[in-house]
Amino acid sequence: MSRIVCVLNSDRLSVMREFLDFVLGISAFNEDVVVIFAENSLGLIKNIDKLSPEGVGERNFVKTFGMLELYDISQIYAESNHVGGESTLLEETISSIHEIRTLSTSECMELIRETDHVFTF
Template sequence: MKKVAIVFRRAPHGSPHGREALDLALLSASFEQEVSLIFVDDGVLNLIKDQQPERVGAKDYISTFGALPLYDVDTVLACEESLLEYDLEPTELTIEVEKVSPSMITEQLTQVDEVLVF
């Protein structure tokens, strides 16, 4: 089974990157690839619940993160430094993530066959 890591580095709604990354994750998982999601830098902003993207003319794809368990996407990591930078608490996030250090993210990236950065 191919292992794929999808890295979210950009803030949501300013570009199509976050939505495309999530679509790719679900599509890859549906073809029985082992998918892990990693949120770093501004990418942790994709995790904030109760966003209102329609107010800036964007579609709400954030709610689709709730479908990850249906696709057996179990590895969801968020950089603890990035969460701290934005002062984000677990209760403010739309899905449960594992807070990890940058070195643990590096370790995860060495264990996959392909890394895609959005």
């Protein structure tokens, strides 16, 4: 089975919704799916509990994050170049997403280089 990495690097709600739909769909066909939330998307991710997609005409997809665990997507990373306390704070803020871990930009790039397929949003 090939590894697929899905990278979200957008701060737009509509792109995040499409990204989550894609990730859940692709996971039905592949067991090794990796999710990376890159720098531009971290503002949305850190405030995930405060998002109200309905306010801008989107369906409420925030609860979809809980589906990642149900679909056995356990490799979830947030790109962060911050070290020490700020990295820990990022992990605590977005811990509701399911054991999200932080990786440096170089670690994310290494993960992508070792991957068979990469999809970016």
